[in-house]
Amino acid sequence: MPKEQWLTGSAPLGYSGPWGTTYATNLRLRMQELDEAQWLEYSAHLRARPIMPDFALRAMSEEDRRAIYRFVRGLGPAGTRAPDALPPGQTPPPPSALPVLPPAPAGAAPGAAEPH
Numbered sequence: 473m474p475k476e477q478w479l480t481g482s483a484p485l486g487y488s489g490p491w492g493t494t495y496a497t498n499l500r501l502r503m504q505e506l507d508e509a510q511w512l513e514y515s516a517h518l519r520a521r522p523i524m525p526d527f528a529l530r531a532m533s534e535e536d537r538r539a540i541y542r543f544v545r546g547l548g549p550a551g552t553r554a555p556d557a558l559p560p561g562q563t564p565p566p567p568s569a570l571p572v573l574p575p576a577p578a579g580a581a582p583g584a585a586e587p588h
């Protein structure tokens with residue numbers, strides 16, 4: 473992928489599952505809205521929907537999260553904002569990626585892990 477497009481988000485590809493459809497954020501635009509201190513606070517506690525591996529970001533050291541901020545800011549703004557997420561049950565426009573989920577464990581809440 474050319475550097476001009478690095479970290480500009482997943483649009484138009486959406487990630488669909490029981491959580492609805494999410495689009496990876498355009499970090500090059502999002503970082504412009506935060507100063508470094510705000511990013512460090514925000515990224516330390518981030519809770520996002522799948523498929524964002526937010527646990528991995530929360531587990532990073534402050535030093536690593538600071539390095540990510542400076543790297544992304546160094547790339548500068550590019551691209552367009554990601555589309556808003558869609559609620560569960562709404563069919564996304566193509567293209568979208570659907571995970572192949574295992575059956576729900578016995579005793580799970582009805583519909584909890586059913587792909588739509």
Ligand code: HEM
Nearest residue numbers: 487494495496497502518520521522523524525529540557
């Ligand atoms: C170090 C790597 C990463 C960083 C720093 C990062 C950062 C973020 C942040 C800050 C958000 C919140 C959105 C916002 O503030 O507007 C977000 C959302 C998201 N990210 Fe990541 N991300 C990383 C890796 C990934 C990867 C590897 C994936 C996919 C495999 C991914 C997929 C997503 C998706 C789908 C969302 C939207 C979640 C929602 O709508 O709730 N991210 N990411």
